[in-house]
Amino acid sequence: MRAGAQQWAYPDDVPKPELPNAAIAEALEELGDLYELDGAIVHRVVAYRTAARTVREAPVSVAALARAGRATELPGIGATLQEKIVALLDSGTIPATQKLRAKFPPGLIAIMRLPGLGPKRARQLHDELGIDSPEALRQAAQAQRLRTVRGLGPKLEQSVLAALEAGAAERLAPRVLLPKALQLGEALSAALADSDGAATQVLLAGSARRQADSVKDLDLIATTSRPAALLKALEELDQIESVSSTGEAGARARTHAGVRVELRIAKRGAVGNMLQHFTGSGRHNAALREAAVRRGLHVSEYGVSEEGAATRTCATEAELYELLGLAYIEPELREDRGELDAARLDGGPALPRLLTLEQIRGDLHCHTIASDGHNTIEEMATAARERGYEYIAFTDHSASHGFGNEVSPAQLRRQIELVREADARVEGIRLLAGSEVNILPDGRLDYDDELLAQLDWVIASMHTAFGMGEAAMTRRMISAIEHPLVDAIGHPTGRLIQRRAPYAIDLDAVFAAAAATRTMLEINGNPDRRDLTDVHARAAARAGVTVVIDSDAHRVATLQNMRWGVATARRAWLSAREVANTRSWPQLRKLGKKKGAG
């Protein structure tokens, strides 16, 4: 029997969203690009890009918000953009976009993205040489016609041809997932530090330090008494393919895998300034400096200056933030998502005390050889105990997983017995019988309630039929949320970082249903997923949802994926209070859904 499936439907007074946020964001992005080609002032262009990011990250349907005339509630969206979004919803396009598309061929945007070129030069190439596509650009460069444009020369012709050869016009620069980025960054840091003994220190900054989902390049900050030797050591590292633009300040390099590495040398007394600057994000820094200017202070990577006064440097980031009237801001929060207001020492909402890995007391999503895992119950249990956990739930896939290794109802009954037996044998950790149950396209689960009721812990997840459309998908998910025997929803949006977009779903409605039924939503720690995302997890917690962080381990080694889930939770501003598995198992139980029979 399915419970509650009929209870939910879109209320009549809530307009159904027509365009997903991503599509609106893309339209704003394009219009920003076109305005840039058209020579608009940079602030206007920036305004479009800021708005695009806000829309993309919004946890609610921006289409619905704009329909209600309330898009201006989002930061960076004013009356003009509210109007343009409505025009986009009504007619499928924005009039200004149509006008500018007629003026600039689409190939110019690709040209503008090539390294060394930008909007001004793309426009010049179009106006003076009639170049309208990367292919036309290639021909002109080969014919040495680019140098006929004032300000351009043979060097640029060469770099343009090289960039086109590398396919830079077609594909975006590769991004590296966080675990790999940290591994590489830490290896490079250690090797550089070793190269010159104790006198050299190397710190990892950038988006890797902020624990972002993926990173574009690695930023390393070094202090050394022998800069020349350090730069030579960089050149000689095994991982490094080439080094370019070496100077007093540092060097830029590339690894064999194509990852850019930026090495900067800081004065010892100013490491705090340099580390803060290169940790970013760019938006955090820009907002930080704008706020500083209002206080009469000018901030750069070298220090803080005041008109008519000497530049002040900081040995630590904490000193720097304090100098600006702010509490220390953890790197994970530096995304210009309200952290500067929250950090103000003269009032303002306080920063959260962020969750730490040590506060996690159990793991409620892992697999064993019963389905597609690689270790036994006992092996996983022992490894979990070594991590200091008090409990672990075994949640193998259910009867219709669809990728082989399904667990039939009879097999699940046997698995429950095995977990009970192992629980009696293994000391020092509580073993819980669970399942990761499939949510079928119609919202039902693929085990009977009678069987589910025998489990200690039930996660429901979607693994099939991702393309069914937002309204149906939302209904499907909420059916599972309202099921009285479902404790949590696994990887709620289905995204795979860099590989698969989240499925269309109304998360606002999902969060409301989860909060109302006390169904937990997961932050899945698999580094390919990290799902919920930082932005969504924050919105969920604000909507009153209890979050659970899991490893989704398929072997002993990947129990450590909990680390990436915690990183996402920290980026979501979460503290221990908002995360279920910072509690003991009995306490966690009280937090969740009141289960009926069982």
Next chain:
DNA sequence: GCCGTTTTCGGCCCGACTGTTTTCAGTCG
């Protein structure tokens, strides 16, 4: 185009590097 414990108008971070210049524009992070 947005936004306001100086403002509803006039601001909107900071610096390095490159290639082309003879003093700097454009691009990038």
